[in-house]
Each structure stands twice: as C-alpha cells, then as structure tokens.
Amino acid sequence: MIQAKRKKIKLQELTMFTQQLSSMLEAGLPLVSALEEQTENPVFQMIIHNVRNDVSSGKSFSESCAAYPRAFPNLFVSMVGAGETTTASPASTIENSLGLNVDAFH
Numbered sequence: 001m002i003q004a005k006r007k008k009i010k011l012q013e014l015t016m017f018t019q020q021l022s023s024m025l026e027a028g029l030p031l032v033s034a035l036e037e038q039t040e041n042p043v044f045q046m047i048i049h050n051v052r053n054d055v056s057s058g059k060s061f062s063e064s065c066a067a068y069p070r071a072f073p074n075l076f077v078s079m080v081g082a083g084e085t086t087t088a089s090p091a092s093t094i095e096n097s098l099g100l101n102v103d104a105f106h
Contacts, residue, residue: 007043009071017044018076032056047071060084 017038024034035052039045047068054064062081065072 007070009041009044009047013039013041013044014071014073014076017048031061044071 020038021034025031032052032055035048035055038048051061051064051068054067055061060081062077062084065080066077069077
C-alpha cells in the first residue's frame, strides 16, 4: 500500500478512469460496483481496489481518494467532495472535473 501512495498516476490514466466511472454511474451502477479495476496499471488497480474497499466500509468517495494524493489531485478530490454535498449526481460531478483544463490537476 505504501508503494501505491508514492506512485504518481498519469493524467491520461486518471482521465480514462474518470470517464469510465462517469459512464457507469450514468448507467445506474452503484459507486462500489463501478469501482472495479478499469486499468491495466497494477499500481492504479491497487489504488482503485483500496478506494473501493474504503467506500464499501462507509467512507466517502472523496475521502477515499484523498488518501492517494499522487493519484487523485486535490482539485479532483475537491470537485468530488463538492458534488457529494450537493444534489448533483456523482456522474455529473466527475464529468465536470474532466471539463477543467488538464493543467489544473498538476
């Protein structure tokens, strides 16, 4: 798990994960089900698995992602957290985070 916290995830991988997650949520899948391994990167798979376990145990998605700042930048976590406190759907909140300039994540 320490390796997962230290490893930086490329923006391209985060973007692909976010798009896939958003599509699954729009289709009506529960968040925990949508958080299946969606990447070939073994470190990112471990991170997603850990986030899924945290969400399953009652933590919020944003709180779970915040534990991995090298994978999920602060802006991503903040956007997801904001969506969790409003009536916005998780899918639209995640999609909105993608609409930002990619430089904002770095």
